[in-house]
Amino acid sequence: MEKKANFLLDNKTEKCLTNRLRSAGCVFAEDEIRLLISEAKTPEDLKKMVEMRADGLPLEYVIGCTKFCGLRIEVDRGVFVPRKRTEFLVQQAETLSRSGDIVVDLCCGSGAVGIALAAALGQVELYSVDIDPVAVHCAGRNVTDFGGHVFEGDLYKSLPHSLKGHVNILVANVPYVPTWAIQFLPQEARLHEPKLALDGGENGLDIQRRVADEAFLWLAPGGHLLVETSEMQAHQTFEIFAGAGLTTSVARDEELDATVVIGSNSGF
Incomplete structure (x- = not known):
């Protein structure tokens, strides 16, 4: 599901955003931040997504999709997330x-x-x-x-x-x-x-x-x-x-x- 990022992000900013997720209790913060980077369209979009995730919104709702059986599945907020x-x-x-x-x-x-x-x-x-x-x-x-x-x-x-x-x-x-x-x-x-x-x-x-x-x-x-x-x-x-x-x-x-x-x- 992860694709090429739409923009470049310096290491300092990436580390800062990763720490934000980790401090919010995201166990796989590094993996999640890479996925968010790949899905965000702009740095501002990325920061908004990080905050939504840090506030507890499921990752699948933040990025609007999930991976299931190797397929990219769109998942809207309020729809059951496939396990x-x-x-x-x-x-x-x-x-x-x-x-x-x-x-x-x-x-x-x-x-x-x-x-x-x-x-x-x-x-x-x-x-x-x-x-x-x-x-x-x-x-x-x-x-x-x-x-x-x-x-x-x-x-x-x-x-x-x-x-x-x-x-x-x-x-x-x-x-x-x-x-x-x-x-x-x-x-x-x-x-x-x-x-x-x-x-x-x-x-x-x-x-x-x-x-x-x-x-x-x-x-x-x-x-x-x-x-x-x-x-x-x-x-x-x-x-x-x-x-x-x-x-x-x-x-x-x-x-x-x-x-x-x-x-x-x-x-x-």
């Missing part, structure tokens, strides 16, 4: 996909999961959905580059009915933080990301359950539903999927601390 661990969700979906598949990305946020899968496969028919109009606006800019379509609505409600029974890959990085646990999230997420994108209900499973309950109506024979969840919730998510009639398995990546539950429509 590194979610790349495991994309990897798992990719192993079950092929070029030309119909892919639906529910709770798409910035659209990162769907477009990363589209980029990996080369050609898919992509439909991305989010209930938040701010996310839909942001995803529209990202998804359009891959020929995808973005809809505003509650899960499946805004999807074209013609997709019923024809979706090959259904990915859903739904909110799965229990309501009571939101207060314990890192400050950047808790204060700046939309609660709508974090809150999964009393036990964190409300949205997963709704996605699984209707999955059979939308999946093609041999199609797959994949959701990210926590390691602690994986057994419950497994039971939800199995109860919805899906052939279910769990994939885990310890290094990324990522857990994905996969449900397949085994009917042919």
